[in-house]
Ligand SMILES: Cc1cc2nc3c(=O)[nH]c(=O)nc-3n(C[C@H](O)[C@H](O)[C@H](O)COP(=O)(O)OP(=O)(O)OC[C@H]3O[C@@H](n4cnc5c(N)ncnc54)[C@H](O)[C@@H]3O)c2cc1C
């Protein structure tokens with residue numbers, strides 16, 4: 001059932017929509033699952049040969065939580081997650097700024113913060129149960145479209161469908177091939193050391209400078225200093241621990257989820273800090289050094305004939321300080337599936353154009369919070385932060401976290417589609433006054449010039 005009561009089995013057309021999705025990350029899986037629930041035929045391709053539990057902490061806000069809950073996955077996911085009561089935010093010297101109470105549910109849904117690989121596995125299994133035609137070791141090397149169909153070439157085999165969704169992550173090939181747009185990541189000057197480990201045997205539960213993280217269920221602590229912040233939390237009732245700490249990145253390291261970091265470099269950052277920081281960091285057996293890069297908003301997420309769209313990180317990578325990258329990837333997938341349900345196969349390109357129109361500004365606003373949150377923490381004045389904790393507290397805003405992407409797509413599609421039919425398709429607009437306006441205007445011009 002859709003949230004507005006329309007039956008999911010009713011279609012505007014006798015035959016199901018055929019969709020090929022490239023990439024079985026959270027964006028691709030979300031699109032595949034919701035597409036099956038809407039009755040579409042789904043082929044999902046990923047180049048990895050088998051699923052591995054990769055990564056560390058990943059966060060889904062209540063706007064993504066309501067999607068998991070609708071899929072019936074709460075009981076599987078929740079035990080693996082962090083069950084938070086309070087966020088203790090401190091200055092780098094260790095003065096408490098705020099003990100911010102966190103509600104288990106916000107705007108009607110839970111937040112799911114857990115191990116990326118473990119949560120990924122649950123979605124992966126769910127997609128297979130729903131009848132997604134999942135093909136691994138499928139390396140997509142080409143995208144194509146004409147007036148009647150779109151498709152890919154995977155391991156030399158040519159596949160075709162009504163639409164193709166490129167959900168192939170930050171280093172997306174779809175982005176380059178579909179949009180003719182070459183990736184120009186800018187170094188941000190920062191990287192993040194990250195770790196995830198089992199509390200037991202790490203010593204974290206035996207050190208009074210770190211045991212509060214695990215001894216009474218889950219806990220969540222943060223420290224903010226000039227240009228650096230550190231966050232640490234436990235999950236599964238104190239069983240596992242994770243931490244992240246930003247650092248100045250002068251070395252030109254690779255953009256990778258598995259590039260190893262050196263513990264001695266990590267500890268150097270917090271030499272003069274609250275000793276609780278080194279106590280927590282030093283308990284990790286190893287860590288990853290993850291480079292942070294910036295990418296400007298793309299002028300468009302869809303192909304010329306509107307049969308191919310990029311979604312998730314391929315369309316709009318997020319800074320981790322937004323805590324929204326994975327949630328927005330989920331919203332994208334759901335929106336595409338609903339739109340295709342409403343368009344049917346005959347008008348599939350209209351659903352892709354409407355997807356961009358429905359999502360573009362919202363995604364950009366969410367993406368910008370990554371910069372504003374980071375600046376708020378990295379430029380905070382210790383004394384002022386303690387006096388006015390609200391100025392550095394975590395934002396819990398309704399427009400972002402209370403959003404229901406599925407309901408919104410059902411409601412927004414008819415008028416959006418009508419508008420495109422009446423006035424034609426136009427490239428999407430950034431929100432008014434956007435900091436990237438000038439650069440994106442230039443990218444638009446180049447894009448349009450190429451299209452001529
Ligand atoms: C290994 C890994 C570990 C990660 N760990 C974390 C983490 O710990 N914390 C965190 O917050 N975020 C992590 N992320 C990123 C996070 O998953 C994304 O930011 C977010 O969930 C959006 O996901 P996505 O589906 O758009 O992209 P991704 O999760 O990057 O998924 C893209 C998928 O596309 C596949 N793919 C790429 N090119 C091709 C091709 N040519 N043919 C076929 N398939 C292709 C990739 O194999 C991958 O599975 C990780 C991503 C990866 C890939």
Ligand SMILES: *[C@@H]1O[C@H](CO)[C@@H](O)[C@H](O)[C@H]1NC(C)=O
Pocket residue numbers: 047139140141
């Ligand atoms: C996928 O194909 C590209 C282009 O032919 C190649 O460079 C790459 O190594 C292949 N990747 C895998 C995992 O097979």
